[in-house]
Amino acid sequence: MNVRPDAGDIEIFAPAKLNLFLEILGRRPDGYHELETLMLAIDLQDRLTFADEPSGRIDLRCDDATLPTGPENLVVRAAERLRDDALASGRAARPLGATIELHKAIPAEAGLAGGSSDASATLKALDQLWELRTPTDRLDELAGEIGSDVTFFRHAPAAICRGRGERVERVGLPGVYHFVLICPPMGVRTADVYNNLNPPESPEPIGPVLDAFRSGDPGQLGPRLFNRLQPVAERIQPALGRVRQALEALGPSLDGHLMSGSGSAYFGLARDGDAAREAARRLESLGLGRVRVVTSGP
Ligand code: C5P
Numbered sequence: 001m002n003v004r005p006d007a008g009d010i011e012i013f014a015p016a017k018l019n020l021f022l023e024i025l026g027r028r029p030d031g032y033h034e035l036e037t038l039m040l041a042i043d044l045q046d047r048l049t050f051a052d053e054p055s056g057r058i059d060l061r062c063d064d065a066t067l068p069t070g071p072e073n074l075v076v077r078a079a080e081r082l083r084d085d086a087l088a089s090g091r092a093a094r095p096l097g098a099t100i101e102l103h104k105a106i107p108a109e110a111g112l113a114g115g116s117s118d119a120s121a122t123l124k125a126l127d128q129l130w131e132l133r134t135p136t137d138r139l140d141e142l143a144g145e146i147g148s149d150v151t152f153f154r155h156a157p158a159a160i161c162r163g164r165g166e167r168v169e170r171v172g173l174p175g176v177y178h179f180v181l182i183c184p185p186m187g188v189r190t191a192d193v194y195n196n197l198n199p200p201e202s203p204e205p206i207g208p209v210l211d212a213f214r215s216g217d218p219g220q221l222g223p224r225l226f227n228r229l230q231p232v233a234e235r236i237q238p239a240l241g242r243v244r245q246a247l248e249a250l251g252p253s254l255d256g257h258l259m260s261g262s263g264s265a266y267f268g269l270a271r272d273g274d275a276a277r278e279a280a281r282r283l284e285s286l287g288l289g290r291v292r293v294v295t296s297g298p
Contacts, residue, residue, distance in 0.1 A: 009051040010129050014121040015041040015298065016112035017152060018179065018260045018267055021209040022227045024199045032148070032164045033194055036206050038171070038213060041156035042179065042294040046118055047103040048075070050125045056095030058083070064104040074119035075102060078146050082126050082134070085142060091132045098126060107290070109187020111261025113149040120153035157297050160206065174216030177296040178276040180268045182243055184289035188233050193262040197232050222256025222269050233263035240264055243288050250279055
């Protein structure tokens with residue numbers, strides 16, 4: 001997070017995430033699903049700037065005209081939730097407003113949690129801009145209320161997430177992992193995937209993938225990558241099967257591949273940066289979607 005001393009406004013980057021493992025433990029009475037997932041932030045990032053607005057208005061501008069800029073946008077929801085909480089708890093002694101600019105790089109409906117990451121960045125930036133000093137636990141609670149993936153980004157770059165996704169346990173990053181990322185032009189709606197899912201009778205345990213992740217060795221991690229939502233998303237959007245097949249066809253030049261979250265983005269895990277760039281070169285000519293080389297972190 002950067003504070004520009006001349007203007008006093010704040011610039012912050014919001015990373016995307018990949019799910020290296022995602023299992024569904026059951027359906028909950030509130031309609032959500034109990035899950036267990038290993039998430040990793042990557043260096044594909046949105047950029048947000050925040051300037052104080054003394055009138056108390058919250059105004060979002062976004063360079064992607066297809067995205068809403070009203071309360072449907074998680075950035076606005078996060079700003080309003082933080083402001084209302086500060087007013088209710090007496091932490092705010094003046095009108096709290098902001099002009100927010102959102103420069104999107106993370107595609108929507110891709111399973112990369114771009115909107116959730118923007119919301120998490122908003123909580124952090126506005127807590128500082130408005131000088132609220134909201135307790136860390138309270139920020140975690142607000143994050144969990146805004147969306148299932150928002151809390152993760154407060155504890156990135158790597159964590160196991162449970163419950164709806166909002167119960168987060170940090171995991172140390174053993175080194176840099178290299179990926180090739182494909183974002184197909186068609187998105188998948190998260191709710192559609194969960195609505196078409198049958199929770200498994202015997203869920204896959206997270207232990208083996210966690211051990212492999214901690215080794216820092218892509219050769220160990222690759223065969224352990226797992227996502228319960230992938231076959232569901234491929235049934236809803238059959239064109240995604242071609243993306244999986246293209247990654248499969250790269251064979252041993254990748255250590256493994258998977259769909260992220262509820263899709264539609266897929267990633268291949270590579271031995272190193274050169275292998276990721278070589279995979280990207282071969283995938284680019286297939287016209288399956290936007291191809292990028294990314295790494296874990298930042
Ligand atoms: O919390 P979020 O808005 O990201 O969730 C989007 C939708 O995904 C929810 O409305 C719900 O249908 C589904 N979901 C779920 N179980 C989860 C997370 C999300 O069923 N753990």
